[in-house]
Amino acid sequence: MxxxxxxxxxxxxxxxxxxxxxxxxxxxxxxxxxxxxxxxxxxxxxxxxxxxxxxxxxxxxxxxxxxxxLYPSVEEIAQAIARRDKARIIPTGVQALNKLGLSTQVPLKAVFLTDGAARVVKIGKRTITFKKASPKNLLVKGEISGLVIQALKSIGKNKIENDLLTKVKSILKKETKENIIHDAKLAPAWINKILMETVREK
Structure with a gap:
């Protein structure tokens, strides 16, 4: 041609x-x-x-x-890159908090864990960073529980306030028990405890 x-x-x-x-x-x-x-x-x-x-x-x-x-969001661009690369991705940090509705901050630097290639993509003033992660981090089954794990990691064990914890547990009610139980096993011990408390409260 x-x-x-x-x-x-x-x-x-x-x-x-x-x-x-x-x-x-x-x-x-x-x-x-x-x-x-x-x-x-x-x-x-x-x-x-x-x-x-x-x-x-x-x-x-x-x-x-x-x-x-109307430009696509960072999330939409990241998902499109992941589809192209046949890779899995999970939002982390502020991106995860924002997606869960726990933050109104729109990050200029969005970070995603991936089992694809590590890279940085510049979109105007924003950047999308794909960080190579261990397979364990990408084995989560639930979209919500997976986001919650990343959001809590970004906040830190000693900075979780009671009102935020209440919001997190409320959001987790939209996830299935099976997914939460599965994903809790992949989380650090202190996050596992929060997830399993949610299961018992369901």
Whole structure:
């Protein structure tokens, strides 16, 4: 397939995607070699069909009449990278607290544990850091209990206040008992105790 054909083919595929889709070179390798795909995406960027949001990461933009381009969240970009890499990820620190609704702070530096490659991705002023983790950290079954473990780790054993503990236990009620019991075994002893207290209170 010649270069203009590759570009036209990719443009046609992109236009059928939902607006707001995150795109990678790897999505189009059926239509040419990596170098030609890179060049085709660059030309489509120059034509305004897609936007480059980071090195090797593009966006088929969704545009709001008042707000302009609606950019994906750090979480959405991280999940898209994980899907591309066939890797598992878990938000940590402020990212985990924010996702649980325990913090309104939107971190400029989001950190995720992964069983994929360790890397840092820059998105404008924000960064996404993927930290290589031991398999044990990624064996959690429950999304909520997994987030709670990471959120509590980031706060620290001696800094947990009673009102926060009450909120955490309330959030954990949305998780299944089976998942909490499974994930508690993977957590540090002091977090295991909090999780198992929640199970007994259910």
């Amino acid at each position: 010649k270069r203009p054909e590759i570009e036209n083919k990719i443009a046609a595929i992109i236009r059928k995607l939902p607006e707001g889709s995150i795109l990678f070179v790897e999505d189009f390798l059926d239509y040419g070699n990596r170098e030609n795909i890179k060049k085709a995406l660059l030309r489509l960027k120059e034509k305004g069909i897609i936007i480059r949001i980071a090195f090797g990461i593009y966006l088929y933009p969704k545009i709001d009449n008042e707000l302009g381009i």
